[in-house]
Amino acid sequence: NAGVTQTPKFRVLKTGQSMTLLCAQDMNHEYMYWYRQDPGMGLRLIHYSVGEGTTAKGEVPDGYNVSRLKKQNFLLGLESAAPSQTSVYFCASSYPGLAEQFFGPGTRLTVL
């Protein structure tokens, strides 16, 4: 099993460009999460999903959109990237009743 995978690993964008980050998990988990990690800030929840076709806002959702069309995939979109979105993005998954979350390796995004 691959666990949680993220695509791409690195990306550089110019201000105003758009992109989509892909998260995939092969553990049949219901719950999926997107976090961002900034230096000295720990991880902050952007959006999450408790099942296929459902999404909800987390702590810092502004400037991001998400979709969960398939149970195994959770997409994070940036419609118009800003330098403040330079960060490392982590995806995680879990299932109901299992408190532990399983994390992907991260995507390092730089917005110039």
Place this chain on the structure above:
Amino acid sequence: SQQGEEDPQALSIQEGENATMNCSYKTSINNLQWYRQNSGRGLVHLILIRSNEREKHSGRLRVTLDTSKKSSSLLITASRAADTASYFCATDRGAQKLVFGQGTRLTINP
């Protein structure tokens, strides 16, 4: 806003010594978890303690929870070079949404 405050922000000890990290939080919780992050990698779950538990052990890890003081500590005994990493506490206030602390960077010197 960050739920957890971790202390210290950085810790450097000699191999074989014990390492203690502390976490404080602000609101009531269902459980508190500790994660490890090696440089450039994702987070890995270490241990979970529920709100009705006071102490839990897993190998060289010992976690305590004091809900009256809203604080937790993680003790790593007999540290090894491979323990060098950042350690994060995370609180679950419900719906399995975690709120992470800022982390403690632990360095084990050979």
